[in-house]
Amino acid sequence: xxxxxxxxxxxxxxxxxxxxxxxxxxxxDKVVVAVLNNPFKNPLFTIEERINxxxxxxxxxxxxxxxSFSGLLVDYVNxxxxxVIIKGLRAVSDFEYEFQMALMNKKLNxxxxxxxxxxxxxxSYLSSSIVKETFKxxxxxxxxxxxxxxxxxxxxxxxxx
Ligand code: ADP
Numbered sequence: 001x002x003x004x005x006x007x008x009x010x011x012x013x014x015x016x017x018x019x020x021x022x023x024x025x026x027x028x029d030k031v032v033v034a035v036l037n038n039p040f041k042n043p044l045f046t047i048e049e050r051i052n053x054x055x056x057x058x059x060x061x062x063x064x065x066x067x068s069f070s071g072l073l074v075d076y077v078n079x080x081x082x083x084v085i086i087k088g089l090r091a092v093s094d095f096e097y098e099f100q101m102a103l104m105n106k107k108l109n110x111x112x113x114x115x116x117x118x119x120x121x122x123x124s125y126l127s128s129s130i131v132k133e134t135f136k137x138x139x140x141x142x143x144x145x146x147x148x149x150x151x152x153x154x155x156x157x158x159x160x161x
Contacts (some may be wrong), residue, residue, distance in 0.1 A: 003082040004028035004115070007073055010035050010050050011043040012149050013057050014131055016123035020088035022061060023117055030063050032080055037070040044132060044156055057146050074109040085114040090124050 004024050010017060010033070024031045035050050045053065047068050058064045069076040077085060085105065087098055102114040119126075126144055135141050135153050142150070 001030060002028040002084070003030045003032060003080060004084045004086040005032050005034050005073075005077055005080065005082045006086050007034045007036055007069070007076075009038070009041065009043065009128065010054055011041075011045055011128050012050060012131070012145065012152065013054050014123070014126050014128055014145050014149075015143070016088065016090070016119060016126035018057055018146070019120050019123055020086070020117050021058060021064060024086045025061050025063050027115075028063075028084065028086070030065065031061075031086070032065045032067055032082065033058065034073075034076060035066070035068040036073075037068050039070075044160070045152070049152070049156075053149060053152055056148050072108065074105050074112050077112050078109065083113070085112065087114060087116055088119055089116045090119045090127075 004027065006017075006021055006024055008017065021031060021033055033054055035047055035054065037047050043050070051066050051068060054066045058066065067080075073085065085102075089095060089098060098116065105112055105114060131141050131144055132153070135150075136157065
């Protein structure tokens with residue numbers, strides 16, 4: 001059984017992430033979406049909230065598991081007995097960072113492979129940050145994230161502002 005790990009902040013999940021997760025679910029037997037618990041970032045949603053939002057968003061995909069991790073991704077990949085890290089690429093600007101990460105992960109553990117999937121053109125400009133920024137300024141984000149994410153953001157911004 002081939003296991004792929006889709007790591008990220010998912011703060012919150014967007015339709016761009018979901019596109020990659022769905023496509024990955026056709027390539028491997030199981031996709032583990034791993035939410036990075038990074039104490040140096042200042043996320044809008046807590047780990048638990050991001051996990052719950054992801055669970056709701058992926059409930060129709062049978063071979064997806066939602067989890068979280070902290071520390072080195074390669075250690076987490078080993079712990080899950082996974083075969084491959086699957087990442088999305090939006091633009092040339094993603095490439096440099098992802099190239100560096102993939103090579104560093106290879107250096108840390110030569111058995112860990114990274115696979116890249118090109119974004120679908122309709123999501124190529126989409127990131128969690130641009131969605132949050134737009135929403136904060138009352139811009140319309142319909143169609144860019146699932147509806148329950150819009151509800152969660154509405155609630156969250158009421159709490160934090
Ligand atoms: P973001 O940049 O949106 O905060 P994350 O850190 O959560 O994203 O990213 C997790 C993974 O999802 C990364 O591999 C990233 O390149 C990919 N990704 C994010 N948005 C998109 C998109 N619109 N299309 C394809 N891949 C994406």
